[in-house]
Amino acid sequence: MGLEDLPHNFLTGQLEDLVKWARKSSMWPATFGLACCAIEMMSSGAADFDLARFGMEVFRNSPRQADLMIVAGRVSQKMAPVLRQVYDQMMEPKWVIAMGVCASSGGMFNNYAVVQGVDQIVPVDVYAPGCPPTPETLMHAILTLHEKVRSGEITRRRGVEPPVVLDAAPWVPEVPSAVRVSRPA
Amino acid sequence: MTTETQTIQAFEGFPTVASPGVAAVAFIPRDQYKAVVGALKADGFEMASDVCGVDYLIAGARTLPESVKPERFEVVASLLSMSRRIRVRIRVQLPDADPMVDSLFDLYPGTEAMEREAFDLVGIRFAGHPDLSRILLPEEWEGHPLRKDYGIGRVPVQFKSTPGPR
């Protein structure tokens, strides 16, 4: 239904929906590329796997201006307090994607020098596996996060509030809710 | 890789062995280490490629020349002669109680970072080094991880047992 069908020149909707849609459409990442995953993150922002179509091409250098911290790479013991400091400098609402197995769980480096999973330091919303994850995997993780933000699922408390149910029209294939991307209105 | 058997004058009097890719590997006692390296530098070895430390605590029997007494620590310096296109390697044995050796910083300023790393990870002290502080690990870290009595520090993982003994 287009704007021509409306008898009046305005749309109505919930303010929260608009806010959630705006948040997910222009989620600006902070540069936190550490190691090999940073190269794949840069590749996903470059020509072949364009992140700009999701509104995320501007990697803000200052954490104060960023919403999303993509921890790309292995976090060493020396880097851990720096990571926490950068996370603390970000403004609410903020999200974290742990990109790669080293950020998710320590990866292949189960030793004295690497923090075994960045969720020991900051709360993580989406984990992207891979060593390094291909840009498609990273975009899948980003879109999962976008979907969680858009549907409000990310703000619900587990066990207290009922889970968000996306209305399933007949043509939508049976996929887990995290994977389902919003269908066009 | 060139495996030339050129005689290195600075190595006269010291036990040497052959090794692939280098002209000679010499075992130098630690009090003559800097003098030999200085002689090599004067002989045309313009660049110090690498200085690293090794901990031979659990190695068992090593094949060393008879006159060389095996100790726990070793400092291995690789030097490169660009004019003659050869490499040499120097191995210095250092005892467990006092792992200290002369620094090569005066001869080759490029060894500063390499010696700091050997100190940081293996615990070998370099006398005359201008700033022997930790370089890779945080400042307040205790211990030297590449020593064999320092564990790998792994956390237990379900369904994956720790690797067996060497």
Place this chain on the structure above:
Amino acid sequence: MVLNEHITTVSRPIWPTEETSEGSQELFPRTSTDAAELGREVGAVLRLPEGPTLDPTQIDIERSDDETMIINMGPQHPSTHGVLRLMLELDGEVVLRTKPIIGYLHTGMEKQAEELSFIQGSTNVTRMDYLAPLHNELVFSLATEALLGVEMPRRATYIRMLMTELNRISSHLMWMATNGMDMGSTSMMIYGFREREMILSFFEKTTGLRMNHNYIRPGGVAADLPDGWEDDVEIICNTVEARSYEYDELLTGQTIFRGRMEGIGNLTAEEALALSVTGPLLRSTGVPWDLRRTMPYLAYDEVTFDVIVGTYGDNFDRYSIRLNEIRESVKIVRQLLANMPSGDYRVQDRKVTPPPRGRIDSSMEALIHHFKVFTEGFAVPEGEVYVAVESPRGELGCYLASDGGPKPYRMHIRGPSFVNLQALPLLMRGGLLSDAVAVISSVDPVMGEVDR
């Protein structure tokens, strides 16, 4: 020999951000720094044989503490190539002293290598220099093969050369992309990644992965080149070569680019040799040292290519060296394409390389060898060896000591960026802060191999 008291007790002023301060690794005001350390932070590390040592008090940038400002750049910063932290002392915009603080990506890879068998070792070393992973695998495999005493079949050698030269092209393209972005040219960033994607898709076809391939293993390579690889490589060569002339149009003649690169970050040959600098940084000073030409490994003496050498030792020389090295690598790849021998892609010694998967159903021996190689690993005779190759950043060396077991006893990788970073104080002294970014970019450090 006097014990260095520097190690145990250091009385330093307490800085406000104590959580992220690194103690004596940092830069301090001139009043609390002694002359020798001041000299090193200024970059005066040379003892010139024919002249006096460079006395820090004689350097023309002498300021008092009130006029200068010590700032911290990094470790999280868009302009550093990875997590490099720089403490700079500035007088206005002019950089007086620099101290790089590294270790923010220390992964304990050398310790990890002692826990992994030789056939797993490539997975570990490949993540050190993550822009040229095949070179790391190559040097580790060459060191292992030197200890094993096995000889590679010609096809394996040629495949290794092909893959590492393509990796050199992709690493230099990545450098041009990030260098362009550091200079402010985001279109160069996109162009560099666009070409790089072609090479990465060829790598994905051959090795299975876009990065960190675990392809070059002791004994040869993991798998043969796929069918139709000649066409893919030909397309890559033609495209990259043609587009390298487009980069000339965009960057080389452009006044802004030249103004930002020429005369910045000068290095002389004596300083470079004293600091053990290798790679394009050394070649830009005029020293024609390239391990592929001077101490050839693999089959580099059978291909013809030029070694690009600079004149002034500034950023622009390093840029042109890397751009022309892309063209030279394309030349080498074309020769390899024409002369690729047929044969085995890995050595046939069953104690070293696993048998083909199809054979383990039918042959008991093959099954046993497969099992032994992949669970316990093959034993490497006792000894130690140092092998070096020319990576896009310089001399990448591997010192490998084995005690006769299936795992390395000590593996040490001589990372070229680790050593080249020692030249940073020298390169940045007297320059502006915005040139500091350009200088770091032209040294091209990859923090994975700096910190390991």
